[in-house]
Amino acid sequence: MLNYDLAVIGGGPAGMAAALEAKENGVEKIIILERAAVLGGILEQCIHAGFGLHYFKEELSGPEYAHRFIELVEKTDIDVKVDTMVLTxxxxxxxxxxxxxxxxxxxKAKAIxxxxxxxxxxxxxxxxxxxxxxGIMTxxxxxxxxxxxxxxxGHKIVILGSGDIGLIMARRMSLEGAKVQMVCELQPYSNGLTRNIVQCLDDMGIPLKLSCTVVAAHGKERLEGVTIADVDERLCPIPGTEKFVECDTLLLSIGLIPENELTRMAGISLDRITNGAVVDEYRQTEREGIFACGNVLQVHDLVDYVTIESKLAGKGAAKYIKGESFGGDYVETKGTDGVRYIVPQKINRDTDCDVNLYFRVGSVYKGAKLVVKCGDNVIMTKKRPRMCPSEMETVTIKKDIISSLPDGEALTVSVEE
Amino acid sequence: MQFDVAVIGAGVTGALTARELSRYSLKVALLEKCSDVAMGATRANSAIVHAGFDAANGTLKAKFNVEGTALMPSVCEELNVPYKNIGSLVVAYSEKEVETLDILYHRGYKNGVPDMKVLNRRELKELEPGISDSALAALWAPTAGIVCPYELTIAACNNAAVNGTQVLRECEVKSIADDGEYFTLETTKGEIRAKYIVNAAGVHSDDVARMIGDDSFNIIPRKGEYYLLDKCESEKLSHILFKCPSEMGKGILLTPTVDGNVLAGPTSVDIDDKDDVDTTQEGLAMVSANACKAIPSISLRSAITSFSGIRAHTDREENDFIIGPSEKNGRFINAAGIESPGLSSAPAIGKYLADLVAKLTGAEKKQDFDPVRPAPVRFREMDTEQRKALIEKDKRYGRIICRCETVTEGEILDAIHSPVGAVDMDGVKRRTRAGMGRCQSGFCGSKVVEILARELGKDINEITKFGGKSCIVYERTK
Structure with a gap:
């Protein structure tokens, strides 16, 4: 049995940032367990630029972003085991x-x-x-x-889903000489970042078909084509709009699911909307000493926000290991009227920091306001020129506001048009 | 290549027949046109061992079903294939259907099905607590069970191979000539000579029979579509749940699988193309509309995949299995029209056909026949101590390749290097479950391709999903 103060499961951007932050906050024995052969997680295959604009204020590729953290980890005495799968x-x-x-x-670890x-x-x-x-793959x-x-x-490609990975791959495959026929998106709006629509589709001349989906795949051995169809407002295919599109490859970019098998196994309850654990402002789950951060907690659009969130978890784990926990009297947070969820789902009333609430809206809004309330009491309103489900929103709540909130009332965020 | 017997078709019937034949001092070949065994009707069906009350009294279906179901536990034990005797319920939702239960009961009784019972609402609720409140009664048949049809077939092929059977894949029979003593089979693997032929070619068994001039039956391919649900649904039911049968078959059922998923389906539609295993929007919609009637808490939102299979239905009026020597040639033995309950019947059909060939040839039983296929390593089913010991013996069992189903590199290597080993991705998947879980090979797919390429000495762009042109990737990037 090996003994550690902190065990971090996953050596991607989240795990590395969390481990480094814990180290900086005085945690001595730390181990990172990574299932791939190298640290870096999915960033290692994201060779396009666009990472780090918020966190490093410069534009990096995925591997470059990862390597900044890998180098920092290597400079510390954090133990790393790669090619290692956590079973239970x-x-x-x-x-x-x-x-x-x-x-x-x-x-055996004091915190995880x-x-x-x-x-x-x-x-x-x-x-x-x-x-x-x-010929059908994610x-x-x-x-x-x-x-x-x-x-x-593949050589002739149809992409279903306009999530960022789909958009990035539309450009990538075109640059490699493949013909990308189209990107189909079920929703009436794109699910990717605006900059990716512009740079990956518009600039490459790839059509984006909104309110359109793939209803059937054809081909005995390798894919030979797909049938696409328009969908109605309930997202159901409209009979009579079917069209055959020739392709040898169908790429799916239809959403991401946090990998919470271990979380579930540990008996930690999950948020129905995020499919990640329910956490407090330091990303502590309902099991004391177990924290969660990054895409396992909520799917992020930008790795920069993963890093910021993971540092909170690292700091929280350090506090826990040093015995500096909070009282456990929580204010709950709740998204209403257009706000689908909020992370963190609860905040320690006696917290020592200002708290950023991260959330997503349910549809596209133009010129709407975000309203933060506690009961009927409006705490703040923020104007937003444009909000859409694919871009994570955030508002900051000062710690003295949190400590002054009345008992028994949840902190809510809603959209007002 | 010269053999005493050539079995055409390595589905569950052909495989178990070849295995039974390998008990005798006979030279046996098992010929399969696909890149792997268990690729036809065996690949995709309800995976149920039926009690035997469906088939009409006095039919071959009734006889072989009841006998096969009785043999199944011991066959599975010898072959180390998971078999669960969970029992089945035919659920009635109307007074008319309650009457049908009586008919089924009496038919089953005459067929020799043991221990059936008609349960009232309360008894049904006790046995299957999640059952719909609209269920009125059910026929309980405790001898029914579940088994994985391709695992059974792969195990039978491996065991037959160890006992001397030559298993030839990508070996499609193109024509058959007969000189009175030997048949000469022109195949995609060259000429094969055999004194006897067992025709277990599934949906193509009529085409094969026609090669010797037997045109006494036609196979009408009948498609069935299914949803496979996530393991998280499995605690909601514990028995096979049928609806009352109709003319087109047993209707859409709901059942646990031996691997802990839930299966919903099938539809039943006669089609023209024998190799058409495409799912259809209409078919899947039909399954979703009907599947959850029995257990309302089950949600098809938890589907991890859908698939369809083909059943070999015959156009003969009696609607029965066609088993025995052809009227055109006594050395050509049909095992055709094997639709449901084909999986349940396969152990009995295999035994019957092997004994028949042995009688015709005068072959003796071999002394050295080994009935046991050793149990493959199943890391996911082991406890910590067993895992520790296993990895100490061989480190490759320490490397997890498929994270959803917890499959190790060692297990994948075992699957590739077994007597009838995996040669493509679907072959690895069927033998190890790598790629069978909720991510459906999103993560492990490329690792499996890499391992296959390395072990088979191929480039990764030569590795396929299931043979032919089903490549995974094309040429190298620039």
Missing amino acids: IEDNNIITATNNTDGLIQI ILAMGCRERPRGAINIAGSRCS AGTAQKYVNIDGYMP
């Missing part, structure tokens, strides 16, 4: 993990940070009818084939 977390914070050099390892990231929704999640031929899988392995996943 037991009640007494004992982690069982496995790899092919040490075999089965057991680690969950930073396992997320995975892409597969074909089964949306039920495209038709053939189960090859955009992230295709990204690995082309950027890491150096193989073309």
Whole structure:
């Protein structure tokens, strides 16, 4: 049995930032457990630029962003085990993990940070009818084939879903010489960042078809084409609008799901909307000493925000290990009227920091206001020229406001048009 | 290549027949046109071992079902294939359907199905607490069970191979000539000679029969579509739940699978193309509209995949299995029209056909037949101590490749290097469950491709999903 103060599960941007912040805050024995062969997580295959604009104030590629943190981790005495999969977390914070050099390892940690990231929704999640031929894969899988392995996943491509990975892959495949026929998006608006629509589709001349989906895949062995159809306001395909589009590859960018198998196994309850753990302002879950951050907690659009969130978790874990916990009297947060969820879901009334609330709206709003309330009492309103589901919103609540909130009332954020 | 017997078709019927034949001192070949075994009707069906009350009295379906279901536990034990005897319920929702339960009960009784019972509402609720409040009664058949059809087939092929059967994949029979002693089969793997042929070619068994001039039946492919649900739904039901049967079959059922998922389906539609396993919007919509009637708390939102399979339905009026020597040639033995309850019947059909061939040839049983296929390593089912010991023996069992189903590199290597080993991604998936979980190979797919390429000495762009042109990636990037 190995003993650590802090075990971090996942060595992507979230895990690394959390571990480094914990170290900076005086935690001595830290270990990072990473299932891939190297640290960096999914950033390693994101060779495009656009990372770090907020956090480093400069534009980096995914691997560059990751390497800033990898170098920092290497300069510390943080232990790292790569190619290592965590199998279980037991009640007494004992982690069982496995790899092919040490075999089965057991680690007892005072605190644990969950930073396992997320995975892409597969074909089964949306039920495209038709053939189960090859040539249908998630955009992230295709990204690995082309950027890491150096193989073309296809030549004639249709992309379903305008999430950022789909948009990035539309450009990437075009640059590699493939013909990207179109990007279809079920919603009447894009699910990606505006800058990605402009740089990845508009600049490359790739059409974006809104309110349109793939209803069937065709091909006996390799994909030969797909049937697309327009959808109505309830997102159901409209009969008679079906069209055949020739392609050998269908890339899916239809959403991300936090990978919370271990979280669930640890008996931690999840938020129905985020599919991540319910946490406080330092990202502590309902199990004392277990924290969660990054895409395993909520799917982010920008890695910069993952880093910022993970530092909170690292700091929180350090406080917990040093015995500086809060009273456990919480103010709950709640998204209403157009705000789908809020992270953190609860805030310690006696917290020592200003708290950023992160959330997403349910549809596109122009010239609307965000209203923060406690009961009927309006705490602040913020004008927003444009809000959409694909871009995470945030408001900051001062700590003295938090401590002065009345008992029994939730802090709510809503959209007012 | 010269054999005593060539079995055409490595589905569950062909595989179990070949295994039974390998008990005898016979030279046996098992020929499969696809890149892997278990690729036809066996690949995608309800995975149920039926009690045997569906088939009409006195039919081959009734006989082989009841016998096969009785043999299934011991066959699965020998082959180390998971089999769960969970029992089935035919649920009635109207007074008319309650009457149907009586008919099924009496038919089952005559077929020799043991221990059936008609349950009233209260008894049904006790046995299956999640059952819909609109359920009035049910027929309980405790001998029914669940088994994974392709796992059974793969295990049977491996065991047959260890006992001397030559399993030839990508070996499609193009034509058959007969000189009175030997058949000569022109195949995509060259000429094969055999004294006897067992025709277990599934939906193509009529095409194969026609090669020797037997045109006494036609196969009408009948498609069935399914949803496979996430393991999180499995605690909501514990038995196979049928609706009352109709003319087109047993209707849409809901059942746990041996691997802990829930299966909903099938539809039942006659189609023209024997190789058409596309799912359809209409079919899937039909499954979603009907599947959850029995257990209202189950949600199809938890579907992780959908698929369809083809059943080999015959156009003969009696609607029965066609089993036995062809009227055109006594050395050509049909095992055709094997639709439901084909999986349940397969152990009995295999035994019957092997004994028949042995009688015709005068072959003796071998002394050294080994009935046991050793249990494959299943890391996900082990406790910590077992895992520790396993990894100490071989470090490759310490490297997890598929995180959703907890499949190790060691298990994938075992699957590739077994006697009838995996040669493509779907082959690895069926043998190990890598890629079978909720991410549906999003993460492990490229690792499996890499391992296949390394172990088979190929480039990764030569690795396919299921043979033919089903490549995963194309050429190298510039």
